[in-house]
Amino acid sequence: MKYLVDSREMQKYDANTISHFKVPGLLLMERAAIAFVEELHRQNVDLTEVLIVCGSGNNGGDGLAIARLLFLEGHAVTVVYAGNKEHCSESNRVQQDILNAYGISIYMDIPEKIRPTLVIDAIFGVGLSRDVTGEYADMLCRMNELSGEKAAVDIASGISADTGAILGTAFRADLTITFAFEKLGSILWPGNEYAGRIIVCDIGITKESWLGEPPAVMALEEKDFSILPKRKSHSNKGSYGKLLLIAGSVNMAGAAVLSAKAAYATGCGLVRVLTPEENRAILQCSVPEAVLTTYDKTLVPEEPVLREILDWADAIVIGPGLGKEKTSAQILNFVLEYGTSHENKAFLFDADALNLVAEQKNTGVQGADRWKNFKNTAVITPHLGEMSRLTRKTVGEIQKNLLQTAADFADENQVICVLKDEHTVTALPDHKRYLNLSGNPGMATAGSGDVLSGLIGALMAQKLTSYQAAPLGVYLHGLAGDIMVQTTGLQGLTASDLITGIKKVLNIYTQQ
Numbered sequence: 053m054k055y056l057v058d059s060r061e062m063q064k065y066d067a068n069t070i071s072h073f074k075v076p077g078l079l080l081m082e083r084a085a086i087a088f089v090e091e092l093h094r095q096n097v098d099l100t101e102v103l104i105v106c107g108s109g110n111n112g113g114d115g116l117a118i119a120r121l122l123f124l125e126g127h128a129v130t131v132v133y134a135g136n137k138e139h140c141s142e143s144n145r146v147q148q149d150i151l152n153a154y155g156i157s158i159y160m161d162i163p164e165k166i167r168p169t170l171v172i173d174a175i176f177g178v179g180l181s182r183d184v185t186g187e188y189a190d191m192l193c194r195m196n197e198l199s200g201e202k203a204a205v206d207i208a209s210g211i212s213a214d215t216g217a218i219l220g221t222a223f224r225a226d227l228t229i230t231f232a233f234e235k236l237g238s239i240l241w242p243g244n245e246y247a248g249r250i251i252v253c254d255i256g257i258t259k260e261s262w263l264g265e266p267p268a269v270m271a272l273e274e275k276d277f278s279i280l281p282k283r284k285s286h287s288n289k290g291s292y293g294k295l296l297l298i299a300g301s302v303n304m305a306g307a308a309v310l311s312a313k314a315a316y317a318t319g320c321g322l323v324r325v326l327t328p329e330e331n332r333a334i335l336q337c338s339v340p341e342a343v344l345t346t347y348d349k350t351l352v353p354e355e356p357v358l359r360e361i362l363d364w365a366d367a368i369v370i371g372p373g374l375g376k377e378k379t380s381a382q383i384l385n386f387v388l389e390y391g392t393s394h395e396n397k398a399f400l401f402d403a404d405a406l407n408l409v410a411e412q413k414n415t416g417v418q419g420a421d422r423w424k425n426f427k428n429t430a431v432i433t434p435h436l437g438e439m440s441r442l443t444r445k446t447v448g449e450i451q452k453n454l455l456q457t458a459a460d461f462a463d464e465n466q467v468i469c470v471l472k473d474e475h476t477v478t479a480l481p482d483h484k485r486y487l488n489l490s491g492n493p494g495m496a497t498a499g500s501g502d503v504l505s506g507l508i509g510a511l512m513a514q515k516l517t518s519y520q521a522a523p524l525g526v527y528l529h530g531l532a533g534d535i536m537v538q539t540t541g542l543q544g545l546t547a548s549d550l551i552t553g554i555k556k557v558l559n560i561y562t563q564q
């Protein structure tokens with residue numbers, strides 16, 4: 053598990069290290085500067101002509117210390133100060149004094165004819181608190197236009213460490229060398245487009261500095277696959293869970309096929325699909341392993357039939373390609389009602405199930421979101437459009453506040469909210485949040501969400517809790533894309549490839 057921090061958390065952990073553990077701030081700054089310079093060497097950055105622009109806070113202090121270390125190594129370094137030298141942090145003042153003592157000039161503007169091989173941005177770090185305007189904005193624009201590689205100290209100046217938003221203007225880095233923990237703003241869009249490659253350096257601010265208050269946002273890593281269900285030699289199909297997939301409508305059989313295949317690829321013992329009769333032939337040809345229960349598209353299945361198949365299942369996924377017909381809505385309502393009194397079943401709502409709930413909620417239908425009353429916390433997997441319908445916020449608003457939107461929805465609805473995007477957020481109603489770091493733009497292709505719902509459903513059927521299955525499923529789904537893209541390329545990656553990818557990833561990580 054990795055932890056990602058926002059500005060408040062990072063500043064608190066800095067302060068805890070200094071005040072609680074008595075580590076001098078200047079020592080941390082020196083470690084940051086040494087780590088930064090060492091990383092430049094490791095990355096083979098061309099240090100022939102370095103320009104470094106420093107602000108008046110501790111990010112600028114880091115920059116001044118970096119300038120000194122590079123100067124002492126014999127590199128040509130031009131130091132520029134952005135801001136008022138007098139109104140600076142204490143450590144920044146000390147670093148200015150050291151530079152003065154070494155006779156290193158500090159300029160107040162970027163020299164006209166400079167052609168740097170490296171531009172280092174140390175104007176703002178996690179202390180950026182408002183929009184960048186005026187001289188600072190001009191300086192950042194000019195830095196972006198200069199020749200040479202661009203490296204940011206801790207985070208690209210102008211990017212909000214909390215949301216990744218561009219506050220006015222921002223430095224566009226090729227490389228960000230960050231300290232202690234990755235900053236959320238360097239990962240969330242659009243901040244990630246300004247960060248370049250991110251390297252995290254240890255400077256002695258560790259988990260100890262949390263003083264019992266860990267960061268709210270986590271990211272899974274390969275070692276977190278240790279909880280994946282393993283195959284036992286003494287077992288049968290009943291040992292690996294039963295998944296009911298309520299999916300597909302007329303002309304939308306593919307969603308059910310992809311979801312069912314993904315569930316089998318994830319190791320589910322038995323998958324039953326409830327779908328309109330028209331999909332029988334295609335499903336039986338495409339996924340012969342699946343058991344079918346079909347219904348007349350104009351008639352809801354009899355209540356005892358619905359009850360029986362729901363009773364049969366360990367986990368229920370409803371929504372992929374479901375359509376928004378009256379029958380679909382009636383089946384959904386039955387499932388929502390059933391869920392309120394069956395705590396031993398796991399539920400996932402996706403795609404049209406979410407659109408139907410949103411429609412009903414927005415037209416004032418009482419109990420449209422009965423998942424609030426489920427004893428076993430339900431999972432929902434909206435993409436941005438579905439989330440927009442559920443929350444009545446615009447896609448733009450949601451994108452600006454991806455983490456917060458998912459977290460608020462999870463809290464208010466007592467569901468696990470998997471808000472799908474480039475970096476999918478999984479927000480749990482116990483205030484934990486995961487930001488997914490696997491996956492690639494090749495996955496922006498029809499059907500990849502259907503694969504995800506089948507995958508998570510299969511993990512839940514195999515008795516991972518919903519709290520475990522949702523973030524782990526998202527991570528596995530992304531890695532399936534990453535493993536396949538190496539051979540398909542970004543354009544060629546399809547949802548069907550993801551199913552092969554799931555098998556490959558599981559083959560690697562469940563053998564260890």
Ligand SMILES: NC(=O)C1=CN([C@@H]2O[C@H](COP(=O)(O)OP(=O)(O)OC[C@H]3O[C@@H](n4cnc5c(N)ncnc54)[C@H](O)[C@@H]3O)[C@@H](O)[C@H]2O)[C@@H](O)CC1
Pocket residue numbers: 063066067077078080081084107108109110111112114141175176177178179180181182183184185188205206207231255
């Ligand atoms: N002692 C510590 O706490 C450590 C801090 N470190 C560095 O210090 C950084 C954080 O330092 P600070 O908390 O001093 O904050 P920053 O150096 O990021 O920026 C704060 C300064 O910028 C000003 N400012 C903020 N937004 C502005 C805007 N839009 N326009 C103009 N001025 C603006 C503030 O008034 C303040 O003077 C980290 O990112 C990291 O690089 C590291 O040296 C490690 C140790």
Ligand SMILES: Nc1ncnc2c1ncn2[C@@H]1O[C@H](COP(=O)(O)OP(=O)(O)O)[C@@H](O)[C@H]1O
Pocket residue numbers: 434435472473474475476490491492493494495496497498499500501502503504529
């Ligand atoms: N640029 C991207 N980078 C990483 N993952 C992506 C990207 N675009 C989409 N995805 C992933 O692909 C899936 C798309 O889901 P969805 O939009 O529901 O697809 P569909 O409705 O076609 O099945 C989500 O899991 C999402 O996180």
Ligand SMILES: [K+]
Pocket residue numbers: 111173174175176177204205206207208209
């Ligand atoms: K910076």
